[in-house]
Amino acid sequence: MAECLIRAEKVSKHYRLGEETVRANDEVSLEVTAGGFYALTGPSGSGKTTLLDILGCLDTIDSGRLTAFGRDVSRMRESQLVTVRRGNIGFMFQDFMLVDTLTVRENVELGLALSRSPGSPDRVEEIIGTVGLHPRRGHLPKQLSGGERQRAALARALVSSPRVLIADEPTGNLDSRNSEAIYSLFKELNEREGLTIVVATHDAELAARAGTILSMIDGRIVP
């Protein structure tokens, strides 16, 4: 049986908006096992982003229990969570979020430096090659197409060789051809290198390419 990397047990995250309490995540239980490829689907506002933030040790939880990489992170503060993230988790976002003053290579180098992972210039070149951006490595984000930017963001997320890639609607701003390219890369990295992936998406067709599809409604995972 595969190793369990992240385990959520009845994890909840609430927001108070005046009188009302929004249950962004409502007693969610989930296991992310090594080598898995998970797709989170569900309507907007169903809690996908919240769950990804929690699984990615980016956000704190209000109740329940969260174990990540062998550590109980349920009560950790943000300053402690950052050490859990480093080298374990890579992030991708819908709007790429590259540093726009830095070139592709510098963005990837920054990802490596901030994660405190051992890595060489070779590793940076290698990962840029993996996402097919070698010819564009000296370009600034604004000189790239959306698809290229998202591939640069993928390289930045993976340069530190994290165990889990968390991607929040990574193809939300891309056309179908570029979306297809990103998912092909995901599939390849998952199958060839055993990268664990958790991705949120609206697109049922893309979700179908994942090993496990999880549907969310109103902050809960529905069977």
Add this chain to the structure above:
Amino acid sequence: MSLIKLALKNLLRKRIRTALTVCGIAVAVGVLVSLKGFDVGYQNSLQADIDKMGYQLLVTAKGCPYEAATLMLKGGGGLRYMDEAVYARIVSDARIDKITPQLVQTVFDPDKNDGRGGLSLFMGIDPSYLELKPWTHYRSGGWFSAPDAAEVLLGYEAAELEQRVVGDRIFIPGVDEVLTVAGVFERTGTQDDGILFMPLKTVQAMFDLDARLTGIGIKLKDIAQIHAFEEDLYDEPGIQVVSMAQVKGTIMNLVSSARVMTHAIALIAVLVAVIGVVNTVLMSVFERTKEIGVLKALGASRWDIFRVVWLETIVVCVLGGAMGGLLAILATDLVQRAIQRVLPYAPSGDLVLISPALLAAALAGTVAMGLLAGVYPAFRASSTRPVVAIRMGE
């Protein structure tokens, strides 16, 4: 990929804004450095001027306003006269190294300043005057032919102004006398350069001031005796004694009110510049909230973010400081001329002295300013919560 590079590239993001902020600091620091340079330069020149008077004490007629010493230094008129007998009584005091009597007189010359008129300064002296000023040399000619000769010795600038050489005649307006130029002095870099010297007796006769003096310059053998010597002269009727140290104090006092004002203005300028820096950096932090959130998601610690923003602030301040120092150096002449116009007494040396030490201090000051100004924006940036930041604008 170093965080330093990230910080520097952030500054280039909004070039004009960064440049304006840097300029704000440059102006403030430039003004401050100029003022500090003036503080040092003015005191130095004043001291040099006073040292070059040659004497430590000046005896003047009683009732001569305290500032008269200042006027004297500058070479003005409006002075009272004392009896030559005073000189005769104190000249033999054993504590005196050198002593010189002087009689200053000003004459309005309608031809001066391209017909607008101006004051010519005459000073009656005897040979002891030059003994007090051993650095004075003749450019041409020499001492008066007799103690009451109708002759004149010209300071370097006075000779230039009057366009006279040895042997030329020179007309004294007001008293309608004509004198012969006996000699011209080399430049001394003091007020003496502008004076027309005559034998003491000649001035006394020409202006109807028989046996009168305006001052007696005294140099003691031992400066430590200055207070005892001054006290002994209190008994002498009709005179007062001013030490050159007091003159310096008086002049510094006159200047000090202006100094306080300008320093206050400079400090306000610095404060405004610092607020400008804080504002600029805060703005750029807010604009980058999302990016900072992402950096944190990627593994940046609070300290990582703090450092980047802090470094940006320091770089802006140091750039401004360096430019300000340069500005101050370039503007030295301009500042000097402006100061000469407004000051009650402007010594003849460099009024603004910007030393490497001053520049180093200014740069150190701007680093400190950057450290301080950067704390709040850096703290705000480092406190960014990644989840909130990344969702911003959704």
